[in-house]
Amino acid sequence: MKTILPLLFLALVIIFIKPGSSSNFWLIIFVFFQSTLLFFLFEEKLHTVLPRKMVLLAVPILIGMFIIGSGIYKNTFDVTSLERNQLWVRRELYRRELGYLGRIGFGNRFIEQTKLVVDKVNQKITEPYELTHYFSTENFSFYPLFFLPFFALGLLFMLSTKIKLTLYYLGLATIGAVLVPPDMTYWLFTPLINLGLLLGVTIIMKLFKVKTE
Amino acid sequence: MNKFQKAVLIIIVSVAFFLRFYELYRVPPGLHADEASQGFNAFSLIKTGKDMYGKSFPMLFRASGSYQPPIYTYLTIIPTIIFGNSIFTVKSVSAMSGVGLVLLTYFLISSLSPKSKKEAITLGLIAAGIVAISPWSIHFSRLAVEANLGVLIFVAGVYLLASSLNKISLFPLACLVLGLSTHAYYSERVIAVLLLAFVVIGFRNIFFKTKRITAFGLGIFVLILLPHLFLLTTGALTKRLSQVSYLGTVSQEKVTFTGKGLEIGKQFVNHYLIYDSPKNLFFDPGSSLGRTTPDLGVFYPWMLAPFLIGLGYLFKNRQNNFFKIILALLLIAPIPAALTGDLFYPLRTLDYLWAIAVVISLGIFEVWGKIKNNWVKMLATLGLVGYSLLVFGISYFVIFKYELAIGSGEPYVKLMPILDRYKDKEIRVDFSGRSWGAGIRMTYLKTVDPRLVQANLKSQLKTNYYSRDVNAQEIFKIDNITFEPMNWPKVCGPNLILVGDELSFSSEQIANHKLKEEFTVPDYLGKPILFGYSTQTVCK
Numbered sequence: 001m002k003t004i005l006p007l008l009f010l011a012l013v014i015i016f017i018k019p020g021s022s023s024n025f026w027l028i029i030f031v032f033f034q035s036t037l038l039f040f041l042f043e044e045k046l047h048t049v050l051p052r053k054m055v056l057l058a059v060p061i062l063i064g065m066f067i068i069g070s071g072i073y074k075n076t077f078d079v080t081s082l083e084r085n086q087l088w089v090r091r092e093l094y095r096r097e098l099g100y101l102g103r104i105g106f107g108n109r110f111i112e113q114t115k116l117v118v119d120k121v122n123q124k125i126t127e128p129y130e131l132t133h134y135f136s137t138e139n140f141s142f143y144p145l146f147f148l149p150f151f152a153l154g155l156l157f158m159l160s161t162k163i164k165l166t167l168y169y170l171g172l173a174t175i176g177a178v179l180v181p182p183d184m185t186y187w188l189f190t191p192l193i194n195l196g197l198l199l200g201v202t203i204i205m206k207l208f209k210v211k212t213e
Numbered sequence: 214m215n216k217f218q219k220a221v222l223i224i225i226v227s228v229a230f231f232l233r234f235y236e237l238y239r240v241p242p243g244l245h246a247d248e249a250s251q252g253f254n255a256f257s258l259i260k261t262g263k264d265m266y267g268k269s270f271p272m273l274f275r276a277s278g279s280y281q282p283p284i285y286t287y288l289t290i291i292p293t294i295i296f297g298n299s300i301f302t303v304k305s306v307s308a309m310s311g312v313g314l315v316l317l318t319y320f321l322i323s324s325l326s327p328k329s330k331k332e333a334i335t336l337g338l339i340a341a342g343i344v345a346i347s348p349w350s351i352h353f354s355r356l357a358v359e360a361n362l363g364v365l366i367f368v369a370g371v372y373l374l375a376s377s378l379n380k381i382s383l384f385p386l387a388c389l390v391l392g393l394s395t396h397a398y399y400s401e402r403v404i405a406v407l408l409l410a411f412v413v414i415g416f417r418n419i420f421f422k423t424k425r426i427t428a429f430g431l432g433i434f435v436l437i438l439l440p441h442l443f444l445l446t447t448g449a450l451t452k453r454l455s456q457v458s459y460l461g462t463v464s465q466e467k468v469t470f471t472g473k474g475l476e477i478g479k480q481f482v483n484h485y486l487i488y489d490s491p492k493n494l495f496f497d498p499g500s501s502l503g504r505t506t507p508d509l510g511v512f513y514p515w516m517l518a519p520f521l522i523g524l525g526y527l528f529k530n531r532q533n534n535f536f537k538i539i540l541a542l543l544l545i546a547p548i549p550a551a552l553t554g555d556l557f558y559p560l561r562t563l564d565y566l567w568a569i570a571v572v573i574s575l576g577i578f579e580v581w582g583k584i585k586n587n588w589v590k591m592l593a594t595l596g597l598v599g600y601s602l603l604v605f606g607i608s609y610f611v612i613f614k615y616e617l618a619i620g621s622g623e624p625y626v627k628l629m630p631i632l633d634r635y636k637d638k639e640i641r642v643d644f645s646g647r648s649w650g651a652g653i654r655m656t657y658l659k660t661v662d663p664r665l666v667q668a669n670l671k672s673q674l675k676t677n678y679y680s681r682d683v684n685a686q687e688i689f690k691i692d693n694i695t696f697e698p699m700n701w702p703k704v705c706g707p708n709l710i711l712v713g714d715e716l717s718f719s720s721e722q723i724a725n726h727k728l729k730e731e732f733t734v735p736d737y738l739g740k741p742i743l744f745g746y747s748t749q750t751v752c753k
Contacts, residue, residue: 089738090612097611119508126496129517132486137479145482159525166525167518 003049009198010035017142017190027187030066034191035198037062038169042162042195059169063176063188073181077120125177128185134193142190143197150200157199166192214334221338222319229315229345232602233308233354235610238301241355242614242737243623246650248357249657250276252303255289257663265653267667268678272396272440273449275678277650278685279456280449284366284397285359298660300626303357310365311354314567315345317365321372322571325535332578339581340574346601349511349559349566351609363398364563367405370394371538374412377430378534381423388430392437399453400549400561402441407545409434412538448681455681459554485551488565491517493557506608507616511559511566512573513601519576526575542568615737624734624742625651628712629658631732631745632694635710638747640694643713644686652689652696661691701726705752712745726750 014028040047041055079087127133135141135148143151158166169192177185214222244252254264254274263269264286265276273280288306296302323337344350353361373387391409394401413420413427420427444450455461463476487493495510495517505511512520530536546565550558559566584590614623625648632640642651656666669690676682689696699717704726711718711728718728727749733741 092738093611093615122496122514126492129490129492129496131490131492132483136483136486138483148486156524156528159521160529161525163522163525167521170521 006039006198007036009201010039010194013194013197016144018139026069031187031190031194034062035194038191038195039198041165060172063172066188067176067179070180070184072179076124076178121178124182125174127182128177128189133186142186147197150204151193151196153203154196154198154200157203158196218334218338225338225341225345226312226316229312232351233311237304237308237355238299240610240614241621243621243626244300244654245621246277246653247281248303249650249654251281251286251289251357252298253653253657254286255293256298259290259293260663263667265663265666265670266674266678267671273444275683278683279453282359282396282398285362298657304355307357307361308354310362311350314350314365314368315341317368317372318344321368325375327533327535336574336578339577340571343570343574346598347512347570348506348509348605352506353560353563358560360398360560360563363394363401364567366390366397367394367401367564368567370405375535375538378416378419381419381426384426385430385433388434392434395438395441400564403549404546404564408541411541415537444679447679449679452681452683457553481551485547487557488547488550488562494569505559507612509605509608515597516573519580520569520573522579523572523576526579527572539568539571622650622654624736625654626658627734628743629655631734636693638693638708638710640710640712642694642696643699643717644696645698647714647716656689656691659691704748705750706748709748710745711748712743714743718744718746
């Protein structure tokens, strides 16, 4: 019962994902399975049901399948003519400002190679870190605002008790975000939010129980 | 504190000082209208005891169609006496506040954190280091913004307030400093009140035991807030809020009370969440360069991981009094900014950003404790600090000035020596939204006699000094130079020089008025940005 109820919650919470977030059957399956795996990972008591190492391995495998299923996005490093123009202008600035260092290519190499890659990757991975995409009063957000306090509580609980696991999943989801098409990046983070909601609700229920006793 | 720790603190403060004062007169380029107003008001107070409108020692300074909190301007009197009127002078108060915040962060964290003495010092040094190199702190320390002074005074108030939980006699002083912070910047008017209420109610077992001291402290706080109440009746206090907030727009759009309430609630929540988004804090530089530096967020991207670790640590140890205050600050501090319509405006949330810097340092401290090898610790520190400063240096000292120069009025600073060549002519500089602050900027940098400015601006005052309606279109006059909107029927005669940008003069107007190009002012890339013309037409 202790396992079934949370899983039922994880399944039910998907119903609340707003239609504006363009979900489909496969995305919902991914979110549900990944949320379940995370639940098994975070809930230490369940390690006898599914060994921890197995879950630790299953999480990236599922993300890998999600990446393959959504198709690897090959245009991450494409440079638009506007960006090319900006880079050209900035290269001139480097030459001017850095003097000798600029002439030997220090600034140029940095701006043209490293910076471009970093910028493109940054653009790709930062979008899913926008909280209002998941919770806000606008239609584009994934969840109704009502869930936010539960998520905030759950997230704080996750960060205070299972920081390594949280960072492990965030790291994997971030890598995944670089590889999948831009509109798919949010779905990689949704399972963690589902788990946050579950933990938040659990904490509230425990608090309520203690108070009523 | 041992010798090594002292040396580290000296290095951190020196780095903070260098990052805030290096080429302060040149980067960011130019001088904003608000900065120039602060500088000139300070100069005017020294010379006449009155501001540029002739008001004796105001509680709010009227400037650029709004009002400025007073403490920054009053403090600018000190560097003005020492250095005279200059870009460096007006920014130095903010830069010094930035250095002060680094030092204060060290003392606050090392004395209030619930660690052993040695650990507390290490945590204090980390926190000071994080504030010293954080893009937001350097960026706003290099602009003459009241908010940067506001955060220093506010954090001093937080320090005293948290200390008063152990030593109640400090409570009146904490109230005094928190009260003062409300006169330093707008955000503190909300945050200081809410934080004080939270602490007094949250720790009522401490404060209600010593009712006399508590009442005395709160009395001081209310007393310091009294000028705000007076200003509230004039409409001057809320002038800035009405300019930047969505509250007025919603009130006009929605008819029913419930509709207004719901819409305001919706706007507030959405704006509040923007300040909690890791994307805005650690990655996205935003579209306006007045808010951040090119390609950098208010914190470096690598700080996200320690922030999450620190947040977890903070929550786990939330029973500790000091951590409770930091958690409360994280919740309270974005409220004023969330009441405004901008999507992400770090200037209004410096107290919040400071609290986040503390959380990041807690996260780093946690990781620090896990690393046993000192060489790894040293290499990791040098690597991260080196990377951060390299990225910041390139963004700020190379690109920033090129991409902000026009907005901050840099071409009008370059215009000044050129106009000196035309002392025998009448010069009219086109005044529009594009040349915002051109008049006050030149008035300040040319050290114009404040009495002349007072006479000129006083004659243009259409309302009381403190008022809801503030004229933003005042005409400035400096000797032979007038800053006013272009009046084409009056453009004639051999002694007239017209100055404006490319939108000020159409090709038709140039042809009709037989304008002859006298000079151009280029931007940093060499593109002409301001044009000076003489006219050949005869006056009728």
